[in-house]
Amino acid sequence: MLEETKKRLENIQAIEPYLNAMRNSSLGSWKTAINRIHAIHLYRADLLDILKTVTPNPVAENTTPPSSTLNPQIWIVIGSQKGLVSNFNRRLLSLIEKEIKVLRSDSKLALPQVHVVTNKPTYYSHFLSETELQADIIPFNYDLSYNSAVNLFNIIPESSNLAYDLYYFYNVYGKSQVSAPIKQAAIKPHRIKAETQEVTTQWPPYVLDSDAAIIQEQVQNMLAYLEFQEVLTNSIASENSFRHRILEEAKNNTDRLIHELTIEISMSRKKEITKEIQELAVAAGLIQ
DSSP states (O other), X not given: OXXXXXXXXXXXXXXXXXXXXXXXXXXXXXXXXXXXXXXXXXXXXXXXXXXXXXXSSOOSOOSOOOOSSOOOEEEEEOOOSSSOOTTHHHHXXXXXXXXXXXXXXXXXXXXXXXXXXXXXXXXXXXXXXXSSOOEEEEXXXXXXXXXXXXXXXXXXXXXXXXXXXXXXXXXXXXXXXXXXXXXXXXOOGGGOXXXXXXXXXXXXXXXXXXXXXXXXXXXXXXXXXHHHHHHHHHHHHHHHHHHHHHHHXXXXXXXXXXXXXXXXXXXXXXXXXXXXHHHHHHHTTSOO
């Protein structure tokens, strides 16, 4: 019994460094993602300031309102990068299941054609094949540069067509390590407008060495790319905070088991020593 307990303790102690390493890695990735989200917000503010300068007649509109008709849709579904995140992807599936039920709720309308752009093509292809939803799966990976992201949007069928609705499905990061799956309407580059008609407060003022329309197009593309990157980074922050919490619980359980097994071994050893002393005392005739 004592040998089995010692062996169990050794096994747990052997995996403890790996748990700590994965926990620290998740913590670092989580914090890095939070810092990148902050940097994206700052960069977006600068780009919007430039957009005010190069837009001739700014309009107070920066998003595409949801369509009242059942348009064809493009879903960009952001799953996890790695494992050890329990129901992280399953929660997205639940959200998509609810969305499909909403689309089915009006029997007068046919389900729209959906293009699903995801980093988990096999995962979602298998799931969607079991539904009535007609969906094409377009794979991508997390490590997208600006040019790669532009190429991705170019291969998404009719992504710039106003007749199509574009949405993100992902786990959004919240305070206190609380995240939740959401559906978010995406901004299309050509629909991004300056938010105000006020003259920019930038000083010194920007000096434009190119055509304003070209700069406007580039800024709009970059703003759409920033939104895409913010969604990815938000998902990474959510995933790693989720994984960190799981590994923190595993570490606490490991520490508790090590403490309990150490006490158990100590108690077993004390019993053995007591038994040996009693046997020696009996042999010496000190006790009956």
